[in-house]
Amino acid sequence: MRFQSGPATSLQNLGDAIPISLFAVPDLDAGATAGKAIRESVQHRGLAPDPAAWDFLAIALSVITADGISRRGDSPDGWTREIAIDIAVREPEAWASQLLGLNRALGFLTTDRWSLSVRDGGDAIDVPLEPYRYDVDAVALLSGGLDSLIGAIDLTDLGSKLLATSHVVRGDAEKQERFARELGIEHLPLNHNASTERSVKETSQRARSLIFLAYAIVAATCTDRYRAGETVPIYMCENGFIAINPPLTTSRISSLSTRTARPEFLNAIERILRNVGLNLQIINPYLLKTKGEMMQECSDQSRLEALAHVSTSCGRFQRFNYTHCGRCVPCQIRRASFLTWGHDDPTRYYFHEIGKLDSEHAGFDDVRSVAIARLEIEEAGFDRWVGPTLSSSAFADPAPVAAMLKRGMLELGALHDAYRIR
Template identity: 55%
Template sequence: MRNEIRRARLAPNRRAWDLLSIAMSVMAADAAGRRSLSPDGWTREFEMEVAVAEPAFWNGTADLLADALSFLTTDRWQFRFIAGGAAPQPPAEVFRPPEGCVVLLSGGLDSLSGAIDLAASGERPVAISKTVRGDAEKQLGFASSIGGGLRHFQLNDNAAVPGTEDTSQRARSIIFLAFGVLVATALKPYRPGGSLPLYVCENGFIAINPPLTGSRIGSLSTRTVHPYFLARFQDVLDAAKLGVSIRTPYAEKTKGEMLKECADQDLLRALASSSTSCGRFQRYNYHHCGRCVPCQVRRAAFLAWGEEDPTDYVYEHLGRDDPDHAGFDDVRSVGMALAAAKGAGFDDWLGGALSWPGIEERDVLKDMLRRGLGELGALHAKYGVK
């Protein structure tokens, strides 16, 4: 990863390098800490000692970091920062890219649609990707196709730990954000303490990810771009005076609405089917399973968009009454959520999903979640899921 930054002749802010060191340490701990070995089979306790260039500053920010990560992973985190972490020496000839913002480009459908919108609006973002097996080539293809070709950095933390790794990966978004912050601070318009935009393009339904059933509460529903986590992460950036502002332009949109309202429909139609949404993509030999929650949200979005979905799903016919289709846990969970919202009422089903402090426009978000659940309902109705 440092080699990519060095070859590009970038000179990021020193605290952005420290933040990356912290994020990489968190990723390693998240992989090494096996949930199955914790007292309750899920919640872990981490005591982190991380070498940084400015330990005095980061020790004063430790509680902010711990709060953000505790929400993100539902674990307990403690940080102590020590001297010894050093940012790489800046290159002899520094290059400062002229672009005025960055956008996270994962290879997913939302980030694709969002990047297309940014380019169509006249913005010239730098695209930042976390290299993931199965998505690297499509990330390159998307970046080269949008706006005549975006400047693009593919980075990877390469976290490897001894023994069996935990697979829950609840902390994964922190490294993606840290990559974005690092490159943002190397851009020509960047100013410490400013507000250079870092765009996180994710639909609001998946961002909040309301627990579909009572058994999916807490970190059993991922919180990678939940508004509370992003707000706490922004607090860390502000405390560090890093001058990067996280923007979530689709926080009040469903996935279907993102697709319908995308500014370049022709380009989106051409690229959408090659994007990745599946939570088990690698497990199914780089094919969409078609039945996990992200796949169902994707399929519902295509349906709401009104465009044919040419994605090759392993489990296509959700209404088939067997354990692989309608009987699969995620399909049942969506079905139970739809039944609960229809029976006891939407507010009762939603429960405390929007109760976190600092979340604004709760009524707007509630209406968006209602529409998102409605998109899933239309998908289940199409396949006769009961």
């Protein structure tokens, strides 16, 4: 599919391209829109993002909107799509040299074929005479999930002054605000509000992490530290097992395992940012930790006890009326981490007894996938099971990563043993 994105005034000579209007809702139907609420929030706060960061946001908005419109079921193999987007930016010369890297990074992230191009005419946000700048040391993504909560607790306990950025969605907004308030950190909640004409949207959302990073990148350039010429750390706190996300079975390999926090993707994005002049560093301090270890080693155990059950881990949270399903892989990892932590888990799970032998419990795909992975490890050995996951050049020393993944599988194994899943 072909798209053209940018401010409504820049959308012209479309041909067969689907228009995506950025940062404002046009008077005329533009096919798809995104970013109006973000622009309003930034201007309301008197912020002045770096133009390159605002361009990256335009790119991210274009990508996630096109991702939602392009249905995988319409592609020849039922999954892999070919998506071309011509994007209006403020600094096309700077971004033109990064297109190859961007296309490769997006291809790795979503397992599609991306072809981005840039043109002049990007949005120019109004700069206040006295822009507001955050007096912080770093920016952290605060999703409302357990890992980002632990990350925020640990970082603030280490003395970091944080600015938290969040993607606001129904069911998580109050949690995000509560976590920020109780930790005493500044908070910038945003929502892309991407809207399309299609009633049936693509739900795989493999590109979603790009917009979360874009929020943090924009925020990081609105800090005193950035304006002083210092590197601003952006913390994307994710347990190592989910960050690496090893395919549990051969049927889940590649496109069926998300790559949101894989080092290959985050490293590629950081290189691109630096190449366009953005002095930022993306850090996941928990790459070698399991979720259970994150809970055990959290620096403020009493605060974690008070807030852990409030957090959200489930990818189907809204689908089950804002309740954890209890059976998806993130839910299983969450439940296993509470077991490792050694504390009761007061979280309400829609499917609590995952040991039941029916299609909704032990027979559910994700529960069965973990069981199959355990069996494969038992029969063929852990090294053979994990081998393809660690073949990437991103792992200079794969041994610590392999050790972490092994501990993660042991945590999942303890959960399955507790519910007698075989």
